[in-house]
Every structure is written in structure tokens, then in C-alpha cells.
Amino acid sequence: MKRIVILGTGGTIAGQARSAADNTGYVAGTIAVADLVAAVPPLAAFAIDAEQVAQTDSKDMTFAIWRALAQRVAHHLARKDVAGIVITHGTDTLEETAYFLHRVLAPARPVVLTGAMRPAGALAADGPQNLLDAVRLAASPEASGVLVCMAGTVHAGCEVRKAHPYRVDAFDSGDAGPLAYLEEGVLRRLRDWPRGDALGLAHVLRDDWPRVDIVLNYAGADDALVDALCALGVRGIVAAGTGNGTLGAPLEAALLRAQTGGVAVLRTSRTARGSVIDTPGAALPDAGTLTSVQARVELMLRLM
Ligand code: ASP
Numbered sequence: 094m095k096r097i098v099i100l101g102t103g104g105t106i107a108g109q110a111r112s113a114a115d116n117t118g119y120v121a122g123t124i125a126v127a128d129l130v131a132a133v134p135p136l137a138a139f140a141i142d143a144e145q146v147a148q149t150d151s152k153d154m155t156f157a158i159w160r161a162l163a164q165r166v167a168h169h170l171a172r173k174d175v176a177g178i179v180i181t182h183g184t185d186t187l188e189e190t191a192y193f194l195h196r197v198l199a200p201a202r203p204v205v206l207t208g209a210m211r212p213a214g215a216l217a218a219d220g221p222q223n224l225l226d227a228v229r230l231a232a233s234p235e236a237s238g239v240l241v242c243m244a245g246t247v248h249a250g251c252e253v254r255k256a257h258p259y260r261v262d263a264f265d266s267g268d269a270g271p272l273a274y275l276e277e278g279v280l281r282r283l284r285d286w287p288r289g290d291a292l293g294l295a296h297v298l299r300d301d302w303p304r305v306d307i308v309l310n311y312a313g314a315d316d317a318l319v320d321a322l323c324a325l326g327v328r329g330i331v332a333a334g335t336g337n338g339t340l341g342a343p344l345e346a347a348l349l350r351a352q353t354g355g356v357a358v359l360r361t362s363r364t365a366r367g368s369v370i371d372t373p374g375a376a377l378p379d380a381g382t383l384t385s386v387q388a389r390v391e392l393m394l395r396l397m
Contacts, residue, residue: 094138094139094140095139095176095177095232096139096140096141096142096174096176097140097141097142097175097176097177097178097179097228097231097232098141098142098144098169098175098179099126099129099130099141099142099143099178099179099181099224099228100126100144100145100146100162100165100169100178100179100180100181101125101126101144101145101146101147101148101180101181102146102147102148102149102151102158102162102180102181102182102183102190103121103122103147103149103150103151103181103182103183104121104122104150104151104181104182104184104185104187104208104209105119105121105183105184105208105209105210105211105212105220106181106182106183106207106209106213106223106224107122107123107125107126107129107181107213108120108122108124108209108212108213109123109124109212109213109214110212113215113216114215114216115212115215116210116211116212116215116259117259120150121149121151121183121212122148122149122150122183123148125145125148126143126145126181127143127145129143129181129213129220129221129224130224132213133221133224136224136225136228139232141228142169144165146161146162146165147161147162149183150185151184151185151187151190152183152185154183154185154186154189154190156300156302157300159190159193160297160300162180162190162194163194163197163198163294163297164294166178166180166194166200166204167198167294170198170200170202170204175202176202176231176232176234177202177204177205177230177231177233177236178202178203178204178205179205179206179207179224179227179228179231180204180205180207181207181208181224182206182207182208183208184208184209184210184255184263185255186386187206187208187241187253187255187264188253188254188255188264188386188387189389189390190206191206191239191241191250191251191253192250192251192386192387192390192391193394194206194239194250195238195249195250195251195287195289196251196289196291196391197291197292197293197294197296197297197394198239198291198294199238199239199288199289199290199291200237200238200239200291201237202237203230203231203233203236203237203238203240204231204238204239204240205227205228205230205231205236205240205241205242206227206239206240206242206250207223207224207226207227207241207242207243208220208223208243209223210259210260210261210263211261219244219261222245223242223243223244226242226245226275226278227242229275229278230242230280235280235282236280236286237286237287238250238286238287238289239251239287240272240287241253241264242275243262243263244261244262244263244264245274245275245276246262246264246271246274246275247271247272247273247274247275247280248264248271248272249266249269249272249286249287251287251289251387252266252267252287252382253265253266254266254267254384254386254387256365267365267366267367267382267384268366268367268368268382270283272284272285272286272287292394296394296397297394297397299397302393302397303328303329303396303397304325304326304327304329305327305328305329305330305357305389305392305393305396306322306327306329306330306331306389307330307331307332307385307386307389308331308332308333308344309333309363310332310333310335310340310341310344311335313341314340314341314343314344315341315343315344315347316343316344316346316347319347319348319350319351322351322356323350323351323354323356327351327356328356328396329356329357329359329389329392329393329395330348330351330356330357330358330359331358331359331360331380331385331389331392332344332348332358332360332361332377333361333362333385334360334361334362335363336362336364337362337369338360338361338362338369338379340377345377348377349376349377352376352377357392357395357396358378359377359378359388359391360378360379360380361379361380361383361384361385361388363385367382368381368382369381
């Protein structure tokens with residue numbers, strides 16, 4: 094029997110609505126992770142340790158929860174008897190947590206995040222199947238790294254993003270595409286598991302995380318937000334540019350002033366896919382293939 098640790102953090106997968114027909118008007122993060130496990134009979138085939146790390150709607154995710162989660166993941170990864178870890182999580186910021194864990198821990202064993210788009214008591218709840226798939230993936234001897242398993246599709250934690258606000262198949266990996274599919278418990282792998290250099294847990298075990306915010310370029314964007322952030326003492330700014338990371342003149346001028354004043358700036362694209370392609374001589378560095386929220390996590394980690 095493979096031992097799998099399931100860490101609960103809340104989300105819609107642990108959410109409850111008044112009516113089974115209501116897929117949007119529910120309260121996220123109310124059912125204990127042990128009860129989610131008990132509701133999926135095939136999980137009896139695995140030795141499972143269920144642990145509640147948090148119980149939140151992931152739109153309210155905090156740095157304190159991230160620190161606690163990274164600590165619990167690192168603790169269980171140090172156990173020789175644990176084959177893999179599953180994290181139940183709200184879908185709204187799942188991609189940020191996945192990127193954070195990838196950069197901090199870059200584990201060799203699988204750490205699989207999953208969630209649900211419909212609350213636990215919905216007529217056709219997706220959580221139970223997602224949880225079973227995530228456990229099967231975490232128990233797979235070939236799986237490795239921070240992974241996300243939703244709707245039978247496996248994504249790399251460093252590439253995944255929420256791409257739809259409502260549909261059950263809500264995640265994709267941009268241009269990179271999925272890593273694998275999980276079909277009736279059988280893994281159909283398309284490409285290599287994610288790798289990376291771990292920054293290490295010690296890197297984030299502090300409570301003075303640098304403030305990094307995101308600003309957007311759009312028609313009529315001016316310098317007011319960037320100047321206000323600088324007045325607040327921001328340490329980093331991700332500028333989600335139009336197209337290939339382009340910025341309107343007043344916004345760009347404000348960001349250049351901020352950079353000269355010591356604020357770290359990274360450009361991304363507000364488009365949904367692709368990469369910012371490096372332009373020779375660009376005065377503001379770009380974040381390549383990272384989405385704006387991934388770039389924000391990256392910048393925070395670099396500034397620590
Ligand atoms: N607001 C919920 C959350 O992120 C949405 C979900 O889980 O699907 O916790």
C-alpha cells in the first residue's frame with residue numbers, strides 16, 4: 094500500500110451550497126479534508142494521512158498559509174514512507190500556490206494540487222474524481238515534481254493557469270500544453286516532468302515578505318498607480334503589458350523612474366498565452382513565459 098499524505102487547504106472542493114443545483118452560490122472551505130477522503134470509497138485502496146493545513150476560499154490565500162503549507166509539504170517529503178503528497182486547494186489561486194511550491198521545494202517526489210469547480214454536494218460534483226485522480230497520480234512511481242491534476246489532465250505547477258471561471262475543465266498550461274492525461278487511473282504522459290532548482294524552505298520562513306504588485310497597461314493608462322505604489326514603499330512591480338509586453342508612454346516612464354529608484358520591475362503580457370519575446374535594448378526586463386501572477390511570486394522570491 095502506498096502512503097499518500099493529503100493536505101487540505103479549503104476551496105470549492107470543500108465547499109457547500111444550499112441547493113445541489115447551485116454551482117456558484119456556495120461557501121468554499123467548509124468540509125474537513127478527512128471527510129472529503131471518506132466520501133471517495135476507492136481511496137480505501139491507499140494508506141492515507143489527511144491533515145488540515147488551512148480552511149479558506151483561495152481568493153483569500155495568505156503568505157502565512159503558504160509558509161505553513163510549504164513547511165508541512167517539506168516535513169512529509171522527509172518521511173521515507175510517503176510516496177507522494179496531494180493538496181486540496183481552491184482553484185482561484187491554485188496556480189500561484191503551485192508556482193510557489195515549485196520554486197521553493199522543486200520536489201523529486203510528486204506533490205499534486207487539485208480542487209473542484211463545483212461544490213461537494215453538487216449534482217455532478219467534480220471534486221471526488223479529481224481527488225481520486227490526484228491520489229493515483231501522487232502514488233505513481235513515475236510522477237515527479239509539483240503537478241496539478243484537474244479534470245483528468247495533468248499540468249506542471251510552473252506552467253499551469255486557471256483559464257475559465259466556470260467550466261469543470263478550467264485549467265491549461267498556455268503554449269506548453271499539458272504534461273499528461275489520467276484516464277481510468279492510467280497515466281498517458283506527453284512530456285517530461287517539471288524540474289527546477291529549489292530555493293529551499295529557509296528562503297521563505299520569514300514574515301517580512303517584500304511587497305510586489307501588478308499593474309496593467311490599457312488604453313489611457315497613466316503613471317498614477319505606479320507613483321502611488323512607490324509612495325507606499327513597494328519593492329517590486331510586475332507590469333502586465335499589452336501584446337509583447339508593451340507599455341503606454343506615461344506608464345513606461347513611471348516604471349523607469351521606479352526602477353531607477355530601486356524598485357524591481359518585470360514585464361509580462363496581459364494576453365493569455367505565449368511568452369514576452371526579448372527585445373534588444375529593452376530598458377525594463379521581461380518575465381519570459383511567466384504569467385503575471387507567476388512573475389509576481391518569482392519577483393517576491395528573488396527579493397527575499
Ligand atoms: N473561490 C474558490 C476558491 O478558490 C473557487 C474554487 O475553489 O473553485 O477557493
